Amino acid sequence: MTPVQAWRDGLRRVAAAPSIIVGVWVMTSLISLPLALSLRGDLARHLGSSLAADAAASGVNYEWMQEFTDQASGIGLTFRPTILGFGAVLDNLSAFVDNTARPVLIVGAAAAYMAFWLFAAGGIIDRYARDRVTGVHGFFSASGVFFFRFLRLAIVMFVVYGLLFGYVHPWLFDRLYPRLVRSVDVERVAFSIRAGLYLAFGLVLGGCNLIFDYAKVRAVVEDRRSALGALVSGVRFVRRNPGATITLYALDVALFAATLAAYAVAAPGAGGAGWSMWIGFGIAQLYILARLCVKLIFWASETALFQGRLAHAGYVAAPQLAWPDSPTAEALQR
Amino acid sequence: MRLLGFSAVLLLSFAVSPSLHAQVGGEMTPPLSLRNASYSIDVRLDPATRTITASEVITWRNITSRSVDDLRFHLYWNAWRDDRSSWQRERALVRTPPRDMQPGDRASLDISSLRVTGSGGPVDLTTRLRFIAPDDNNADDRTVLQAPLPQAAGPGTTLTIEVAWTAHVPRPVARTGAVGDFFFIAQWFPKLGVLEDGGWNCHQFHASTEFFSDYGVYDVRMTVPKGWPVGATGVARERRANTDGTETLRYYQEDVHDFAWTTSPDALERTARFEYPSLPSVELRLLLRPEHASQAERHFEGARTALRLYGEWFGAYPYGHLTIVDPAYQSGAGGMEYPTLITAGTRWLTPAGTADPEDVVIHETGHQFFYGIVGSNEFENAWMDEGINTFAEARVMDARQATYYSQRYFGGFIPFVFRDIRLDREHMWNRLAGYRRAATTDRQSTPSYRYYPATGGLITYNKTALWLNTMERWLGWPTVQRTLSTFFVRWQFKHPTPEDFFHIANDVAGRDLSWYFDQVYRGSSTFDYGIQELRSAADGGGRFRTEVVVRRYGDATFPIDVRTTFDDGEQVTEHWDGRERWQLYVYERTAKARTAEADPARVLLLDVNETNNSRTLRPQGEAAATKWSLKWMVWLQDCLLSWSVFV
Numbered sequence A: 001m002t003p004v005q006a007w008r009d010g011l012r013r014v015a016a017a018p019s020i021i022v023g024v025w026v027m028t029s030l031i032s033l034p035l036a037l038s039l040r041g042d043l044a045r046h047l048g049s050s051l052a053a054d055a056a057a058s059g060v061n062y063e064w065m066q067e068f069t070d071q072a073s074g075i076g077l078t079f080r081p082t083i084l085g086f087g088a089v090l091d092n093l094s095a096f097v098d099n100t101a102r103p104v105l106i107v108g109a110a111a112a113y114m115a116f117w118l119f120a121a122g123g124i125i126d127r128y129a130r131d132r133v134t135g136v137h138g139f140f141s142a143s144g145v146f147f148f149r150f151l152r153l154a155i156v157m158f159v160v161y162g163l164l165f166g167y168v169h170p171w172l173f174d175r176l177y178p179r180l181v182r183s184v185d186v187e188r189v190a191f192s193i194r195a196g197l198y199l200a201f202g203l204v205l206g207g208c209n210l211i212f213d214y215a216k217v218r219a220v221v222e223d224r225r226s227a228l229g230a231l232v233s234g235v236r237f238v239r240r241n242p243g244a245t246i247t248l249y250a251l252d253v254a255l256f257a258a259t260l261a262a263y264a265v266a267a268p269g270a271g272g273a274g275w276s277m278w279i280g281f282g283i284a285q286l287y288i289l290a291r292l293c294v295k296l297i298f299w300a301s302e303t304a305l306f307q308g309r310l311a312h313a314g315y316v317a318a319p320q321l322a323w324p325d326s327p328t329a330e331a332l333q334r
Numbered sequence B: 001m002r003l004l005g006f007s008a009v010l011l012l013s014f015a016v017s018p019s020l021h022a023q024v025g026g027e028m029t030p031p032l033s034l035r036n037a038s039y040s041i042d043v044r045l046d047p048a049t050r051t052i053t054a055s056e057v058i059t060w061r062n063i064t065s066r067s068v069d070d071l072r073f074h075l076y077w078n079a080w081r082d083d084r085s086s087w088q089r090e091r092a093l094v095r096t097p098p099r100d101m102q103p104g105d106r107a108s109l110d111i112s113s114l115r116v117t118g119s120g121g122p123v124d125l126t127t128r129l130r131f132i133a134p135d136d137n138n139a140d141d142r143t144v145l146q147a148p149l150p151q152a153a154g155p156g157t158t159l160t161i162e163v164a165w166t167a168h169v170p171r172p173v174a175r176t177g178a179v180g181d182f183f184f185i186a187q188w189f190p191k192l193g194v195l196e197d198g199g200w201n202c203h204q205f206h207a208s209t210e211f212f213s214d215y216g217v218y219d220v221r222m223t224v225p226k227g228w229p230v231g232a233t234g235v236a237r238e239r240r241a242n243t244d245g246t247e248t249l250r251y252y253q254e255d256v257h258d259f260a261w262t263t264s265p266d267a268l269e270r271t272a273r274f275e276y277p278s279l280p281s282v283e284l285r286l287l288l289r290p291e292h293a294s295q296a297e298r299h300f301e302g303a304r305t306a307l308r309l310y311g312e313w314f315g316a317y318p319y320g321h322l323t324i325v326d327p328a329y330q331s332g333a334g335g336m337e338y339p340t341l342i343t344a345g346t347r348w349l350t351p352a353g354t355a356d357p358e359d360v361v362i363h364e365t366g367h368q369f370f371y372g373i374v375g376s377n378e379f380e381n382a383w384m385d386e387g388i389n390t391f392a393e394a395r396v397m398d399a400r401q402a403t404y405y406s407q408r409y410f411g412g413f414i415p416f417v418f419r420d421i422r423l424d425r426e427h428m429w430n431r432l433a434g435y436r437r438a439a440t441t442d443r444q445s446t447p448s449y450r451y452y453p454a455t456g457g458l459i460t461y462n463k464t465a466l467w468l469n470t471m472e473r474w475l476g477w478p479t480v481q482r483t484l485s486t487f488f489v490r491w492q493f494k495h496p497t498p499e500d501f502f503h504i505a506n507d508v509a510g511r512d513l514s515w516y517f518d519q520v521y522r523g524s525s526t527f528d529y530g531i532q533e534l535r536s537a538a539d540g541g542g543r544f545r546t547e548v549v550v551r552r553y554g555d556a557t558f559p560i561d562v563r564t565t566f567d568d569g570e571q572v573t574e575h576w577d578g579r580e581r582w583q584l585y586v587y588e589r590t591a592k593a594r595t596a597e598a599d600p601a602r603v604l605l606l607d608v609n610e611t612n613n614s615r616t617l618r619p620q621g622e623a624a625a626t627k628w629s630l631k632w633m634v635w636l637q638d639c640l641l642s643w644s645v646f647v
Helices: A003-015 A018-047 A052-058 A062-071 A074-078 A085-097 A104-130 A135-180 A187-221 A227-240 A242-266 A275-309 A327-333 B006-015 B076-080 B086-094 B290-313 B358-367 B386-399 B425-429 B432-438 B456-475 B477-491 B498-509 B514-520 B621-646
Strands: B022-024 B027-029 B037-046 B051-061 B068-074 B108-117 B122-124 B144-153 B158-168 B177-179 B182-185 B194-196 B199-201 B216-225 B230-232 B235-241 B246-256 B261-263 B268-276 B279-288 B321-325 B336-338 B341-343 B404-409 B414-422 B529-538 B544-552 B560-566 B571-576 B582-589 B593-598 B614-616
Touching: A003 A018, A003 A104, A003 A242, A003 A275, A018 A052, A018 A062, A018 A074, A018 A104, A018 A275, A018 B621, A052 A062, A052 B621, A062 A074, A062 B425, A062 B432, A074 A104, A085 A187, A085 A242, A085 B404, A085 B414, A085 B621, A104 A135, A104 A187, A104 A275, A104 B621, A135 A187, A135 A227, A187 A227, A187 A242, A187 A275, A227 A242, A242 A275, A275 B621, B027 B246, B037 B182, B068 B158, B068 B199, B076 B086, B076 B108, B108 B144, B216 B230, B216 B261, B230 B246, B230 B321, B261 B341, B268 B290, B279 B290, B290 B321, B290 B358, B290 B386, B290 B477, B336 B358, B341 B358, B358 B386, B386 B425, B386 B456, B425 B432, B425 B456, B432 B456, B456 B477, B456 B514, B477 B498, B498 B514, B529 B560, B529 B593, B529 B614, B544 B560, B544 B593, B560 B582, B571 B582
Parallel strands: B037 B216, B279 B321, B321 B341
Antiparallel strands: B022 B027, B037 B051, B051 B158, B068 B144, B108 B122, B108 B158, B177 B182, B182 B261, B194 B199, B216 B246, B230 B261, B235 B246, B268 B279, B336 B341, B404 B414, B529 B544, B544 B582, B560 B571, B560 B593, B593 B614
């Protein structure tokens, strides 16, 4: 199977399982919602019955936003103009590549979100590997089975990503970069150097990400119990298929970039508080759905490639999972 | 000083209007200033070692009514000689000193000889020089040099002072230094303080204040590598090639109080001309970095706009030429003013609709008026140049095309313009948000060099712009314009004090504004008025009883209007002197009240909390909160997705 075929197959597999897309979107929204409601309460309290709300409702009341942020704490500090439209995407992407600290509550939400993905990963990859409907029962069975295996893998991932963002990134951007541009008096040159460092860091990050992805895929497809074994086999697969895996990863990254580009054009502005607000929110949710699909396509296409290259096509080694009956049912059967 | 009537001021302004002066090649005829401190300097730059070797002859005249038995010089560059100077100590309160300092990054200025010639023959004072620290007794500070005179110099005495020195050009710090082949040389020569009737006004170099010096004639010969373009205060008069691969350029300017220069082999030169029917023309010279070649016209547009509007509002720019320097990346030299020379500051990617480079050019060009021509004491009263200029800059920016909020991402390189947020004068250009955070940190009347370094600028720039704009909205633009133009004309090429400004403001306004200046200048209280209660209920007789409680939350007072709007469209506006803590207004109407607003015209721009200025019985707070929390939720979802790459 070529990378392009795997990529197209990945697209097909994701499209064939809309309930997974809906499910991860619901979870993304559910984790965001409590904080959004909390912020909404803060905003409403600050506005009270002020006429400032009228301007804020009909457009942007930047003066009020500044007043609010000046007295805010916690997540309120993130309520800045950069949440608007495509600026929000740039803000997050820039914060990610520049390793910018976020408030504790945001980090907490992100941790919960990653825990959700860790749990759901087994079920999602299992669904894409089987390439057939597994149902709620099968999905959660697989998720439950692989959660603890992935939890062990997550320890390795935590260490690796921790090293990358805790040591490598600060070394590259806080120590090496200032040294490299120390005597640079042309901004374009400085940017080229920084872009080069982004690329270098991105390649390392992407490489790790690629290996961890195939570790998860192999763990599920081959029903591996050992997280370390899955990791080693992930490395082995990438090493033996470097062209295919990297090309496929690049295709997925290109899809991610295309998604961002599309949203850059379609991202809603401030708008009003009536129907335009909901239209804007709807467009933004389509973007979030697209981002989620891209993430799922990474896994689905990698699963397809692995199955096409190494495993029997469409074959999943893991036995059909059966949820155990309740102790009461088992007692009755005896 | 006795105040003149307004008509007399107008007559005076015509009598001394700079536009009636002839200027050719840096000469101003007749003289515009007393020219009591003139400098003739020879300087050689060695780019390889980043060293300058120089000598100067200062012709100084005692224009005070007192005798003086010493001379005091600013040696600014010694502030960056080590970490023990007052400048470094103050800066350390604000930011961590750079970790990667290398020995060659430091600056130094060492005087090798100093001779004074008065009525007798020349006297060598080199061995009698000593550093003093009049502001804080910091024995490690070497930014003020005292030279005891062999005999007191009485009023009217003229001294000739010959100084030779060497200096090391630092890595860029506080708008001075070198990066790559770009050199910006400012605050660089031993410069006399200002002798006043009360003695020498020669402050140490502090982290947030910079200038004060007398006017004179500057005749400076700079030797640089051959072919390196030079930009400097004044006009180039000579260019002489030397046999050692260097060339010497002579720049000359009369009636200025400082001299700065720059050189870089990479600079592109562009020229343009400012012309406007009622104002003298100005030759514009732009030294541009190659990567900004496409932005030349944006720089010129900013300069032209400032020269026109400042010229119309306050008075004409008299020098006939202005050099704009686009500084190199990381030079830290951007956004600075020197007589007839300014530094701008732009970025490689600067989309239309962003503030710079136009804004920085407007601000620094504006300093030619308030700093260059009106020579206030920036050490002590920085608001008189920075604050007044920020007010005027905001007014100019408001008169230009729309500018939008922008943010830079990815290490600060990639800009993004938020077209939903147009920057307005009242809040953005007056920099209200910054002032709100620092409103009580210092009284503005505190000498500026004593402000807390982290917030001093907010009191200097932001607060002044806000209180002047408040005056404009309260007393009207004609009154404020006449105040500033009178101040400009009366104090051009002189050293005004804050009281001089306040006297003119009182005189032009025709009333005593001291109570206002006591609060905004001599005090640090905040202004905050708000509507505490708005109730409107049927009284049973087919009428509605409306109660409005307006409250003064801040300690400062200001008269405000209180407007109540009823459902039938009727509006009632009360005028409250704002002195008590609260005021109740009661209305009996056939219509129910809809809104109540304190200061509905937003006259008091210093009010630190605008949200509480109004109440409505049809609040939109919930709707607005829903809208903005949904937008924030999308940001959060996207944020979470960026973290999901780890799983």
